Amino acid sequence: MTAGPIITPGDDRPGSLWRDAWRRLRRNRLAVAGLVILALLVLVAAFGPWLTPYDFLSQNLDARNLPPSMAHPFGTDDLGRDVLSRVIYGARTAFLVAVLVTAVALLIGVVLGAIAGFYGGAFDKGLMWVTDMTMSVPQLLLVVVINASLKQPITLWMEARYLETLNPIYRNSAIIDFVLVFGSMALISWPPYARLVRAQVLSIRNRPYVTAARALGLTNRIILTRYVLPNAAGPLIVAVSAGLGTAMVLESAFSFLGIGVNPPTPSWGNMISDGLRVWTNYPHLLLAPAAVLAVVTVAFNFLGDGLNDALNPKGQK
Amino acid sequence: MSALLEIRGLTIDIERDTGPARVVDGIDLAVEEGESLGIVGESGCGKSLTMLSLVGLLPNRIRATGGSARFAGQDLLALPQEALRKLRGSQIGFIFQDPMTSLNPVMRVGEQIAEALIHQSGMAKPAAMERAAELLELVGIPSPRDRLMAYPHELSGGMRQRVMIAIGLAGSPRLLIADEPTTALDVTIQAQIVDLVRDLKDRFGMSVVWITHDLALIAGLADRIAVLYAGTVVEDAPVEVIFDRPTHPYTRGLLASLPTLTDRPMTRLPSIGGTPPEPGRRPPGCPFAPRCTLAEAACDAAVPKLAAVPGSDPRHRVACFVTAGEGGRA
Structure with missing residues (x-):
């Protein structure tokens, strides 16, 4: 018996869909630039403590508001702290918030969206109702409400725990900030993921290969996790790369408004906020964190666009 | 031979906002152990729905x-979903129409074949992959061990359909349902696939139900042919009887529209005028009567029942008032 020819993709060795996508991504210069910038930033954030020339907290009141120089590439702020060190630590804050918030939002969104899309019914209706409600309230307002209403009870509870145990961890106000910022941001970030996953699952669950999997007698759980969700991964990856950038900007926005991470923990947002008050005299205090934030945001957008093209090859040829 | 599958009076309705519309209207069919049955009919006559209903895979809003x-002794329509799920793949295997879209694009073909073995039979992964390689070899894929690691998009249409057949065979089902498995393939590949399924059927002693609208294709494969029209069986007979003595006017029409080598060049092939009735708008009498050239008054008044054709093969049954008495004159 003769068999038909085996078709292999033109170049490279026969590879997976992911390898094809990677090849397309590499051809996109902007996406590669975005990827390089983000990789650099991740490295800087990860190895921050070994890279910073100064301690980000140590003040030097003899060297306040210095313009950029060899000793202080981004200058110093009004307390004589090295701005470069603070920007680097701000990157740690930004990445930590962005990654954790996106991870939590993604987890909630994928689980709820997949179940709603796959099984439908009352759960689906209820979930769509909740996402509509959450998305209809302005994000900033929602976070302000959550922070304002939860901050005091949590602070009081922490204080009580401290007095009970004398464990200094309960005196660390940064933890409150992070928990509140993460929590409220995750709370407003998951509905778009849930809707995206639900829409993907709705379109995939009736594809022939899902019917074929059913005809094999596979259980719903296996069909959902091995046949439906992996095929929804493309748009989700694009959404995550955009979502990371959005979360980073969101954190900066909240810190800028004073409802996010509080000083002395460095965040680009509160640095911009501080710099804005004195920018006519000391523009470098505004410029350094703002420029870094802008570059990172643009990098995320380039990468997101590139991923979108790479993972949806049908749109091009 | 005993009947492995026996369908009696099956009805399937589409739930519409205006009320249920009947698409399958009392189908009677039997498949013997080791037999291959061809189900022939035009699009929308209920061929696929009938088979999907057996294993609980009807689309939303369509119900038996x-x-x-x-x-094998139990009423499939009365079984709970979980029991049907266990039956799928292990007792009743499926091969679907379009090999381009019926394989999971992000899973290697070896894994897809092994999937059923691992999750249905509880086989360990290495053993399942070993078995997957055997199955690929069985369906005529060269260097099967290398192909295990291929993704569906790296294979041609004919190869993918072979992979689909390997998946359908993985659970060693007693009944293999092939739903127009060659429609999307080139003619030369079609013949290869038909040969392959016939070989495999003889080798494993499976029963095969082959759904198609291509009478010529099925002639080389089926032991018996059931002709469906508008959700009912209009004729059911051994394959040679269908070709030698077609009795129902619809069957005759189908056969007349096949080209033959003796046709004069440039003559038009005969076709059957009109279209089948819409679901839910079937005529009160014989569903084929409005298109039938032989229709009489009786045909519009009552629905003919499937009955033996006197003077023909004992297994030859037809649902027609006019031609049944002719003894299957060719």
Whole structure:
């Protein structure tokens, strides 16, 4: 018996869909630039403590508001702290918030969206109702409400725990900030993921290969996790790369408004906020964190666009 | 031979906002152990729905509303979903129409074949992959061990259909349902696939139900042919009887529209005028009467029942008032 020819993709060795996508991504210069910038930033954030020339907290009141120089590439702020060190630590804050918030939002969104899309019914209706409600309230307002209403009870509870145990961890106000910022941001970030996953699952669950999997007698759980969700991964990856950038900007926005991470923990947002008050005299205090934030945001957008093209090859040829 | 599958009076309705519309209207069919049955009919006559209803895979809003379907002694229509799921793949295998879209694009073909073995039979992964390689070899894929690691998009249409057949065979089912598995393939590949399925059927002693609208293709494969029209069986006979003595006017029409080598060049092939009735708008009498050139007054008044054709093969049955008495004159 003769068999038909085996078709292999033109170049490279026969590879997976992911390898094809990677090849397309590499051809996109902007996406590669975005990827390089983000990789650099991740490295800087990860190895921050070994890279910073100064301690980000140590003040030097003899060297306040210095313009950029060899000793202080981004200058110093009004307390004589090295701005470069603070920007680097701000990157740690930004990445930590962005990654954790996106991870939590993604987890909630994928689980709820997949179940709603796959099984439908009352759960689906209820979930769509909740996402509509959450998305209809302005994000900033929602976070302000959550922070304002939860901050005091949590602070009081922490204080009580401290007095009970004398464990200094309960005196660390940064933890409150992070928990509140993460929590409220995750709370407003998951509905778009849930809707995206639900829409993907709705379109995939009736594809022939899902019917074929059913005809094999596979259980719903296996069909959902091995046949439906992996095929929804493309748009989700694009959404995550955009979502990371959005979360980073969101954190900066909240810190800028004073409802996010509080000083002395460095965040680009509160640095911009501080710099804005004195920018006519000391523009470098505004410029350094703002420029870094802008570059990172643009990098995320380039990468997101590139991923979108790479993972949806049908749109091009 | 005993009947492995026996469908009696099966009805399937589409739930519409305006009320249910009947798409399958009392189908009677039997498949013997080791037999291959061809189900022939035009699009929308209920061929696929009938088979999907057996294993609980009907699409949303389409339901089997009556009749019975006994498979190896149990009524499939009465079984709970979980029992049907266990039956799928292990007792009743499926091969679907379009090999381009019926394989999971992000899973290697080896894994897809092994999937059923691992999750249905509880086989360990290395053993399942070993078995997958055997199955690929069985369906005529060269260097099967290398192909295990291929993704569906790296294979041609004919190869993918072979992979689909390997998946369908993985659970060693007693009944293999092939739903127009060659429609999307080139003619030369079609013949290869038909040969392959016939070989495999003889080798494993499976029963095969082959759904198609291509009478010529099925001639080389089926032991018996059931002709469906508008959700009912209009004629059911051994394959040679269908070709030698077609009795129902619809069957005759189908056969007349096949080109033959003796046709004069440049002559038009005969076709059957009109279209089948819409679901839910079937005529009160014989569903084929409005298109039938032989229709009489009786045909519009009552629905003919499937009955033996006197003077023909004992297994030859037809649902027609006019031609049944002719003894299957060719």
